[in-house]
Amino acid sequence: MFSHLAALEVVGAGDEVVVADNSENAAATQILGQDGDAFAGLGGCVRIVPATAERSSYHARNAGAAAARNDWLLFMDADCAPAPGLLDAYFASPVPARCGALAGQIQGDPGQRSLAARYARSRHLFDHAEGLIRAEDGGADAGNLLVRRAALAQVGGFTEGIRSGGDVDLCHRLRLAGWTLEFRASALVHHRHRESLPSLLGAVARYGAGARWLNERYPGSSPRWPLFSGLAGMARDAAALVARGRLGHAVFRAVDGLGLIAHNIGYRAGNGARAM
Numbered sequence: 461m462f463s464h465l466a467a468l469e470v471v472g473a474g475d476e477v478v479v480a481d482n483s484e485n486a487a488a489t490q491i492l493g494q495d496g497d498a499f500a501g502l503g504g505c506v507r508i509v510p511a512t513a514e515r516s517s518y519h520a521r522n523a524g525a526a527a528a529r530n531d532w533l534l535f536m537d538a539d540c541a542p543a544p545g546l547l548d549a550y551f552a553s554p555v556p557a558r559c560g561a562l563a564g565q566i567q568g569d570p571g572q573r574s575l576a577a578r579y580a581r582s583r584h585l586f587d588h589a590e591g592l593i594r595a596e597d598g599g600a601d602a603g604n605l606l607v608r609r610a611a612l613a614q615v616g617g618f619t620e621g622i623r624s625g626g627d628v629d630l631c632h633r634l635r636l637a638g639w640t641l642e643f644r645a646s647a648l649v650h651h652r653h654r655e656s657l658p659s660l661l662g663a664v665a666r667y668g669a670g671a672r673w674l675n676e677r678y679p680g681s682s683p684r685w686p687l688f689s690g691l692a693g694m695a696r697d698a699a700a701l702v703a704r705g706r707l708g709h710a711v712f713r714a715v716d717g718l719g720l721i722a723h724n725i726g727y728r729a730g731n732g733a734r735a736m
Contacts, residue, residue: 480524560611560639564647624670668726
């Protein structure tokens with residue numbers, strides 16, 4: 461997955477790529493050490509920083525931000541592949557002085573063919589225009605998020621010690637500190653979704669834990685998804701789709717029901733990050 465860094469060969473003079481390695485076996489160091497030629501186009505500006513204090517993407521992002529030097533920080537996950545011209549797309553329009561973050565677009569990798577990946581892509585899972593977290597509502601996923609260093613420093617970075625919800629929490633805190641969030645739809649990355657249904661549902665449960673944490677922190681912002689009425693509606697929809705011969709759509713509606721159950725299970729679980 462770190463081979464996606466090769467697509468960042470468009471970085472200009474003075475730019476840098478920082479890999480925050482929060483794997484248990486120093487995977488980034490092993491891969492970069494074994495396949496350094498894959499990053500020749502980056503002019504040697506790839507640096508690796510360890511982020512092993514806790515099993516948390518937010519801790520890793522803070523570690524990477526602390527090691528970076530420039531005024532803007534682009535956060536991108538290892539399972540995301542940047543489209544050509546990503547950085548140019550972010551700065552194609554002037555950035556207002558009080559804009560603290562720019563949310564790029566996240567779309568599913570069209571090459572994935574598993575049921576879980578096709579389902580997640582059909583539901584625009586991380587899409588900042590149509591997904592669960594929408595930029596127009598003031599939220600963004602840090603899988604593709606450009607943040608002004610001064611704004612990040614003012615709010616103290618990402619909240620650590622949690623498993624999920626830290627992306628939206630950061631957006632809330634930026635807004636409360638007087639910063640704005642803007643959407644750059646042309647700044648695109650493709651996200652590789654989970655390949656198996658159990659893995660996808662496990663992620664949804666984790667999102668549920670983050671949702672409850674957010675709702676406690678910002679009352680009313682992330683309520684629990686209604687379980688029984690939701691399941692009843694999904695069962696009716698699935699039956700109607702089967703009757704019309706739309707079996708693929710019926711399967712996706714059934715997965716909606718499994719996701720609803722997973723979210724509710726996660727909503728009752730803790731959101732604390734585990735130690736490495």
